[in-house]
Amino acid sequence: MTATRVPFHDEILLLDPSGAVFLSAARMLVVADLHFEKSSSAALQGSLLPPYDTRITLLKLQRVVNLYQPMSLVFLGDSFHDRTGHNRLHTADFALLRKLAAKTRIIWVTGNHDPDLDSLPGEIVPCWQEGNICLRHEAQIINSHYEISGHFHPKASIMTRGKRITRPCFAMHNKRLMLPAFGTYTGGLDVNAAGIASLFPAGGQVFLLGKDRLFRFAMPIV
Amino acid sequence: MDILPPLFADWFAAQGWQLRAHQQAMLEAAASGDNTLLIAPTGGGKTLAGFLPSLIQLADTSSSGQGLHTLYVSPLKALATDIARNLVAPIEAMQLGITVETRTGDTSATRRARQRQRPPDIMLTTPESLALLLASEESAAFFKNLRCVVVDEIHALAGTKRGDQLALCLSHLASLANLMRKTGLSATVAHPQAMLDYLGPNTKLINAGGGAPPEIRLLLPAQRIPWAGHMGLAAAETVLAKISQARMSIVFVNTRAQAELMFQNIWKHNTNTLPIGLHHGSLDITQRRRVEAAMGRGDLRAVIATSSLDLGIDWGGVDQVIQIGAPKGVSRLLQRIGRANHRLDEASQAMLVPANRFEVLECEAAMAAVQEHTLDGDPPRPGGLDVLAQHLMGLACAGPFHPDVVFAEVTSVGPYADLSRRDFDDVLMFVENGGYALAAYERYRKLFRDSEGLVWAANDMVVRQHKMNIGTIVEASKLKIRLAGRRAAFGPALGEVEEYFINNLTPGDTFIFAGRLLVFLRLRDTVVEVAEGGKGDPKVPAYQGGRMPMTTHLASRVRTMLHDPSCWTSLPDDVQEWLHLQKQRSVMPGPDDLLVETFPRHGRWYLVAYCFEGRNAHQTLGMLLTKRMERFGFRPLGFVATDYVLAIWSLQEPDNIAQLFSQDMLGDDLEEWLAESSLLRRSFHHVAVIAGLIHRNQPGAEKSRRQVTVNSKLIYDVLRKHQPDHVLLRATRADAGGGMVDIGRIALLLERARHKIVHMVLPRVSPLAVPVMLEIGRERVTGEATEDELLLEAGALLDDAMAPSAVAV
Structure with a gap:
């Protein structure tokens, strides 16, 4: 696993191939859009998807936390797939969360899928200010400040040798960093789609997630 | 001729027809209540033979108006409509007073409701509409008096998922209607026994014989x-x-x-x-x-x-x-x-x-x-477990059932005759609660069992949901093509193309579709807006699975012909010349060996294998061989496959060809490649949709499908890692092992190669290799690089292109 180092205001960010970002000065780990309990949410609607997603996401998170040993861990919204998701968490999964909370300070930023979080280890906030960097679920159109967000699940497609390769990605320009979704059952939105492209009017860079490294390309992708 | 009642005899005479032998045999079989399979070529009066017993029975007694008497199922809606029209002629001419109606996806809701209350004597339908009828609570009463079911074009249904669905429906119909006879109508086929088995045991074969040879x-x-x-x-x-x-x-x-x-x-x-x-x-x-x-x-x-x-x-x-x-x-x-x-x-x-x-x-x-009147085609494969899952849910929608009874029912029809009880139970478990090792879905189960062991649908929602998702045709993600209309409205619809084709277009690009030259304007939601005209080199949309491979039978005939110069005299001159030249410069592939040629060209080595096993098998073989060549140190660069041969090019001269083609190729490499291949992911998607894991249509919510569904690739990856023996993965592997991967044909080839591999080391390209060498530029070349390696390469390429020119030497 090789993270990509990028400067961001007074921070050095480590973009991790798992989709997490580590703010090295603040020793803060940030993950977005975990969509815990998406499978049980689908089950409520009659689709009995393999119920392993929450556990897989948690174990992946545990590995990243062990790697970076952060002082704090920020969930950047849509941590649960629906409003009642946190009530459906399996006891074993809840225990895993507690274990994480014992190691590091946890901050839950709420998202549009999970505005009513409660009874979770850690603080629950609408957004988080870390020095001059604002951490929020959904990017704001006008960002005069440095901002890290999630929400859109950015992904990008590269055409090479007649083959289209699509991966979740970080999207970045100047003061804005957008994280890929960290969850197991999370799809994505192409960075060329209006929703994301309008947030990067001057283009920028994308970092596609690989097995153990990132792949950088210019945005918009042609 | 006395088997025909006078009314019918007169009508036949008026048409100038005589009762044909097979029509007579069908009447006799019907009189003794036998199930029948009629094999007849086109133009043989097949449809009439299928309906005649029902028409006579309905005309004779007071059987008409007693509920549904005869059910006709065809793979095509259009055929049902056409047959209905053709049946009306004799019924009116003889004033039989028999009612005939179609019931398909096009039938209006009011008409369907009316049909449920007052069924026609004869109903013409499709497998999907029948499955929907059977999933209703009234199905038992509706089909109670059914006397006959006619399955048309059975050869086109057997061995497909639609055929599996129909077979399961027939198995259930037989237990609802104990006086029911089954009649299958088929074109001439290579495997008549499989068609008989499809209908179930004790089916009588009636062969109308071939027509005049074409x-x-x-x-x-x-x-x-x-x-x-x-x-x-x-x-x-x-x-x-x-x-x-x-x-x-x-x-x-x-x-x-x-x-x-x-x-x-x-x-x-x-x-x-x-x-x-x-x-x-x-x-x-x-x-x-x-x-x-x-x-x-x-x-x-x-x-x-x-x-x-x-x-x-x-x-x-x-x-x-x-x-x-x-x-x-x-x-x-x-x-x-x-x-x-x-x-x-x-x-x-x-x-x-x-x-x-x-x-x-x-x-x-x-x-x-x-x-020589030989026929070919593979025998139909066993019925899919995904289709069984859909059927079991459908049964539960109609009413409670006992698993033992249903197991006996489904194993009475050909496609599921060899179904194991373990597979059946796993499928039932999947429908019930997902069948996952981690028993997390107690609260969300779709079926429950009462104290007597009967299985019930859990609630109305799962019933509604099932009825909206019946069917086994899963289409690739397609986009509608429409001409641009006036004032931002859409013009006429032209058809559909696969999404990936449009993804590779930019506005202004031209393509040929529906016989027109079109220019791509924009994508509006799921509609591709186009205008007529445009300039430039037009593209042509291609479709997945569009090309089918040559049959084994035809391939072995071609091999035999190649090897025997006495067959060549009837061939066109330039083809003869080509074959003679090959004989001089190299050798001809034999009827039961494997010829492999290697030769250098422009600094590369080419390996051409004359396998004749069809493009799909060659694609798979190409993947496996390049992997092995990599290990052998030949440094392969790419391969291209046609229906006839496979060509691989490499930096090093490939030798030890026998070792390269040894049978252990079908071991770990195959497993590993298969698991990662997009083919299996695509198969899984189909299986997941048919089995009801992913729903195409959701009651109520008009949310876009993308919002409510989870990408099947993600589910596949999770399941493969955490429950590799899940019943849906077993169904996926069974599907993929057939047609697209053609492992069976590769195994046959390797067996041939084990006995006799002929390796010719040539100084230059052989005449027989020229066609595949010409394909190299046209076909998409598939290398061995992983996606990550390709991304790295693409990234490096862009970096080089974008680097400041001062860096360049």
């Missing part, structure tokens, strides 16, 4: 026969000339892209503006109906068509069939030729137009096979 000729382009390519466009002018000499022709091609291109090319030469139409499965349904109607009226002189016209309504006016490109299989060819046959005793006229030199051999082989 007259098939080879039609060659005026110029030399092309070395490579499979479109056959060079023959357009010659084909047009033949069209102008016949009353009405069907020009069959092998893919939709080929249909579009051939249509363009024929019209380029069509200075007399003969009315010539286009018909393929991606065209808008109204366009297709318009073409079919014009054919019915005899307004067209020719239709360029794909397999979309293989089945269906019999157009009396067609007197010539032209097959462009390789026939691919003998049975398939006969089916197509049969479209020009309307009377049993008349030979149908057909012409084969090979697109390249290998196809000349394939056409000759097919013609010889037709002469």
Whole structure:
């Protein structure tokens, strides 16, 4: 696993191939859009998807936390797939969360899928200010400040040798960093789609997630 | 003749008809209550033979008006409608007072409701509509008095998922209606026993015998026969000339892209503006109906068509069939030729137009096979577990059932005769609660069991959801194509293309579709907006799974022909010359060996294997061989596969060929590649949709599907890692192991190679290798690099291109 180092205001960010970002000065780990309990949410609607997603996401998170040993861990919204998701968490999964909370300070930023979080280890906030960097679920159109967000699940497609390769990605320009979704059952939105492209009017860079490294390309992708 | 009641005898006489032997046999079998399979060629009065017993029974007694008497199921909606029209004629002429109605996806809700209350005597339907009927609570009462079910075009259904669904429906119908007889109607097939088994035990075979053998000729382009390519466009002018000499022709091609291109090319030469139409499965349904109607009226002189016209309504006016490109299989060819046959005793006229030199051999082989009355095609594969899952949910929707009873029921029909109880229980468990090792879904189960062991649907929601998602046809993600209309409104719909084709277009690009040159304007939601016209080199949409491989039977005939120079005399001169040259420079592939040639060219080494196992098998083999060559240190760069051969190029000279082709190839490498391949992911998607894991339609919420569903690739990855023996993965592997991967044919090939591998080290390219060498530039080359390696390479390429010029040397 090789993270990509990028400067961001007074921070050095480590973009991790798992989709997490580590703010090295603040020793803060940030993950977005975990969509815990998406499978049980689908089950409520009659689709009995393999119920392993929450556990897989948690174990992946545990590995990243062990790697970076952060002082704090920020969930950047849509941590649960629906409003009642946190009530459906399996006891074993809840225990895993507690274990994480014992190691590091946890901050839950709420998202549009999970505005009513409660009874979770850690603080629950609408957004988080870390020095001059604002951490929020959904990017704001006008960002005069440095901002890290999630929400859109950015992904990008590269055409090479007649083959289209699509991966979740970080999207970045100047003061804005957008994280890929960290969850197991999370799809994505192409960075060329209006929703994301309008947030990067001057283009920028994308970092596609690989097995153990990132792949950088210019945005918009042609 | 006394088996025919006087009323019917008079009607036959009035038509100038005589009762045919097979029609008589069908009546006798019906009288003794036997299940029957009628095998007859087109034009044999097959449909009438199927219905005659029911018509007589309904006319004779007070059986009409006693609820549904006869159910007819066909794979095509259009066929159901057409048959209904044809049945009305005798019923009215004899004033039988029998009611006939269709019930398909097009039937209005009010009509369907009325049919449930007052069923017609005869109902014509499709497998999907039947499955929906059976999932209703009233189904037991509705089918109680059913006496006969007629399954048409059974050869086209057996071995497909739609066929599996129908077989399961039949198994259940038989227990609802204990007086029911089953009758299957089939074209001539290579595996009649499998068709009999499909209907269940104790089915009587009635064979109408073959009609007059067709007259098939080879039609060659005026110029030399092309070395490579499979479109056959060079023959357009010659084909047009033949069209102008016949009353009405069907020009069959092998893919939709080929249909579009051939249509363009024929019209380029069509200075007399003969009315010539286009018909393929991606065209808008109204366009297709318009073409079919014009054919019915005899307004067209020719239709360029794909397999979309293989089945269906019999157009009396067609007197010539032209097959462009390789026939691919003998049975398939006969089916197509049969479209020009309307009377049993008349030979149908057909012409084969090979697109390249290998196809000349394939056409000759097919013609010889037709002469010798041999047929081909694989026997139908066992029924899919995904379809069984859908069926079990459907049964629960109709009412509680006992698993033991249903297990006995489903194993009574051919496709599920060998189903193990373990598989059955796993499928039931999957429907019930997902069947996951981690038992997390107690609260969300879709079925529950009462104290007597009966299985019930858990609630109304799962019932509604199931009824909205019945069916086994899963289409690739497609986008509608519409002309731009006035004031931002949409104009007429032209048809559908696969999403990935549009993803690779930018506005202003042109492409050929529905026989028109179109320019891509924009994508609006799921609609591709286009305008007519445009400049530049137009693209042609291709479709997944569009190309089917040559059958094993035809392949072995081609191999035999190649090896025996006495067969060559009937071949065109340039083909003969080509084969003689090969014999001088290298050797001919033998009927039961494997010829492998290696030669250098432009600093690379080429390995050409003459496997003749079809493109799909060669694709898989190419993957596996490049992997091995990598390990052997030959540094392979890429490969290309045709129906006949496989070519791989590398930096090092490949030797030790026997070792390279050894049978252990089908071990770990295959497993690993299969698991990662997009093929399996695609198969899984189909399985997941059919089994009801992913729903195409959701009650209530009008949310876009993307929002509510989880990408099946993600589910596949999770399941493969955490529960590799899950029943849906087993179903996926069973699906993929067949057609697309063709592991069976690779195994046969390796067996052949084990006995006799002929390796020729040549100083230069051999004549027989030229066609595949010419394909190298055209086909997409598949290397061995992983996706990550490709991304790295693409990234590096861009970095180089973008680097400041000062860095350049």
